[in-house]
Amino acid sequence: METRAExxxxxxxxxxxxxxxxxxxxxxxxxxxxxxxxRTRDSFSDFSDAVDLKGRVNRNPYGTVAAALGIGYVLGxxxxxxxxxxxxxxxxxxxxxxxxxxxxxxxxxxxxxSIEDDDGRVRGEAAGKGQASKRTRTRGEEP
Amino acid sequence: xxxTEKIEETARELGARVxxxxxxxxxxxxxxxxxxxxxxxxxxxKCVIGAIAIGYLIGKLAGRRG
Numbered sequence: 023m024e025t026r027a028e029x030x031x032x033x034x035x036x037x038x039x040x041x042x043x044x045x046x047x048x049x050x051x052x053x054x055x056x057x058x059x060x061r062t063r064d065s066f067s068d069f070s071d072a073v074d075l076k077g078r079v080n081r082n083p084y085g086t087v088a089a090a091l092g093i094g095y096v097l098g099x100x101x102x103x104x105x106x107x108x109x110x111x112x113x114x115x116x117x118x119x120x121x122x123x124x125x126x127x128x129x130x131x132x133x134x135x136s137i138e139d140d141d142g143r144v145r146g147e148a149a150g151k152g153q154a155s156k157r158t159r160t161r162g163e164e165p
Numbered sequence: 166x167x168x169t170e171k172i173e174e175t176a177r178e179l180g181a182r183v184x185x186x187x188x189x190x191x192x193x194x195x196x197x198x199x200x201x202x203x204x205x206x207x208x209x210x211k212c213v214i215g216a217i218a219i220g221y222l223i224g225k226l227a228g229r230r231g
Contacts, residue, residue, distance in 0.1 A: 075209050083205040083212075090216035097217070098224020105227040 070076070079086045100106060205212045 070210075075213065079209040079212075080206055083202050086209070087205060087212055087216045090213040091220040094217035094220020095224040098221035098228065100224025100227040103227040
């Protein structure tokens with residue numbers, strides 16, 4: 023708290039007191055700025071420690087940069103835009119092609135195999151019946 | 166027969182001519198990749214902040230167009 027003697031009413035301040043006060047204020051401002059800078063630096067280092075930025079970059083440099091690019095894109099308000107829709111659509115199409123095509127191939131191969139098996143069985147049965155009928159015919163012909 | 170032999174020979178010649186260029190391009194790409202990786206590892210903060218800024222700008226442009 024400043025006393026009335028240190029801070030006299032308007033018009034009564036001595037010039038020496040004013041310069042001293044200004045100096046003190048400047049010192050205070052400088053101290054506050056220094057404190058603020060220290061706090062900012064500390065919080066930034068805490069943040070980078072928590073995120074483990076260096077380790078992440080060392081492990082996967084391109085991935086980290088891509089993630090930062092994505093964060094910036096979202097911050098810039100590009101999330102709900104036609105460009106995002108187009109990119110997501112393209113990604114989905116490629117993903118579907120990569121993921122679904124092998125499954126479809128496998129399914130088609132299984133279906134074809136089962137059809138071939140059925141066909142073989144039917145042919146086998148038909149051949150068996152034919153032989154049996156031949157046999158009966160030959161038996162019937164026998165006196 | 167002659168035709169196929171000619172085609173084979175041409176393909177072989179073409180391959181022999183293009184192969185060194187492909188090798189050179191591969192070497193260049195590899196050195197570019199290693200230098201980019203080293204730069205990112207040396208300046209992680211700069212690269213991450215720059216990438217965020219570029220992404221922000223792209224997002225802004227995309228938002229304006231949409």
